[in-house]
Amino acid sequence: MLTLQVLRDETNTVLEGLKKRNFKEAEDLIQQVLENDKLRRETQNTLDSLKARSNADSKKIGELMKAGKGDEANALRAAITQDKDKVKSLEESLTGFEKKQLDILYRLPNVPASIVPAGKSAEDNITVHEHGKVPALYAGALPHWELIKKYDIIDFDLGIKIAGAGFPVYKGKGAKLQRALINFFLNEADKAGYTEIQPPIVVNEASGYGTGQLPDKEGQMYFVNEDGLYMIPTAEVPITNLYRDVIVNEDSLPIKNVGYTPCFRREAGSWGAHVRGLNRLHQFDKVEIVQISKPEVSYRILDEMSLHVQGLLEKLELPYRKLLLCAGDMGFNSAITYDMEVFSAAQQRWLEVSSVSNFETFQANRLKLRCKNKEGKMELLHTLNGSALALPRIVAAILENNQTEKGIKIPAVLVPYTGFEWID
RNA sequence: GGAGAAAUGCCAGAGUGGUUGAAUGGGACGGUCUCGAAAACCGUUUGGCGCAAGUGUCACCAGGGUUCGAAUCCCUGUUUCUCCGCCA
Structure with missing residues (x-):
């Protein structure tokens, strides 16, 4: 399977290589995988910062509990619960992007080395x-x-x-x-x-x-x-x-x-x-x-x-x-x-x-x-x-x-x- | 096939709900010391993903679940060990 890195950095080389193989879906699949990759990264970004916030809040709850401030802890707890649905749905779409990425990558054949001649059969x-x-x-x-x-x-x-x-x-x-x-x-x-x-x-x-x-x-x-x-x-x-x-x-x-x-x-x-x-x-x-x-x-x-x-x-x-x-x-x-x-x-x-x-x-x-x-x-x-x-x-x-x-x-x-x- | 126990970093091994990516010991690597080595002492030792950096996030067999929070609790699977059965 080709690496995403190569697909991103050397898109044209990959494309030419796959064409040399006579692989017809190359252009379409590469475009799909790159778009999907962009969405995947954006999703992860939002998800990560959301998680960072709730991780910090959870830690704070722990500290409040230790300090015996149960009321404050409960208030915070209620606030976090709201984020949970958001995290869950973001996680689901992230998984979706990852799955699609893998699906496409599995379908892309290897890029022929430069000395490999073009040809069909x-x-x-x-x-x-x-x-x-x-x-x-x-x-x-x-x-x-x-x-x-x-x-x-x-x-x-x-x-x-x-x-x-x-x-x-x-x-x-x-x-x-x-x-x-x-x-x-x-x-x-x-x-x-x-x-x-x-x-x-x-x-x-x-x-x-x-x-x-x-x-x-x-x-x-x-x-x-x-x-x-x-x-x-x-x-x-x-x-x-x-x-x-x-x-x-x-x-x-x-x-x-x-x-x-x-x-x-x-x-x-x-x-x-x-x-x-x-x-x-x-x-x-x-x-x-x-x-x-x-x-x-x-x-x-x-x-x-x-x-x-x-x-x-x-x-x-x-x-x-x-x-x-x-x-x-x-x-x-x-x-x-x-x-x-x-x-x-x-x-x-x-x-x-x-x-x-x-x-x-x-x-x-x-x-x-x-x-x-x-x-x-x-x-x-x-x-x-x-x-x-x-x-x-x-x-x-x-x-x-x-x-x-x-x-x-x-x-x-x-x-x-x-x-x-x-x-x- | 039946019954029980277990699975944590390179290895050994702690941890049974709240700064634990993870104590401690060993190994490895780097340094000090030495003519050199050993010993001793100091330091470094997991990876994925995201971001311009510093960070963030994920990962304690795997996959689900409970919870504000899981290495720690629950379910399923896998593997290993012990005992019994069977057997090349």
């Missing part, structure tokens, strides 16, 4: 880096949804039987490959200085608000009605919310955490073309890196995180490209996002396997995640995160790109983790 994204060669496959090459049947490593039908569509069952070498990838990703993050976290995979409502999944995207998350808990769509939610309402010690920055969790997404309405096999699931595994930093270094950290993700793809010998998302294709919370896409040779498609984003203060403002700077002032921090990496599409690409007539060759870096070189 994925077509306007910019490829900033490419790496690796698309492998030439042999004549009988298969897409991964055929390969998993051929080698009996992932079973969708069994998943349907015990849960539903989009909940695959990994078997034998398929399960081991999953485990190997998770361990490989966690070890690489560990080497890069991230602290491993195992968070709960359900979160409460406050956490959903903290990272921006709520109030808008409840339809995307599985909800446990009985207990008011949401199944996490990504480890970003619990791991970032660890720092909700926290004032971080400046010396401990940047904070670098990594977590492996299953992720749950309802994906309501997004089924259709291109969602076969592992391309889109309701439950999948992901290793997520999360950093919290001082504002002045967050863009350096964004690069560091991207390079970490790129390094993983390179070690896995997967051809990939790095996209700078255009403003219109970026998530609601993000100021800048790089997507990493891997080429899956049998499908002849680029698959998104990672999104690395800087949210600047957008999440921190909701989370009340701050630190006290050298001047002793409170300052919102920047939050960043990135998938490092999401498993299913990586698995799909490995299976498709590494298939040969005699089986699927496991990338060399993974062999110490899998304990086998071939799926055959």
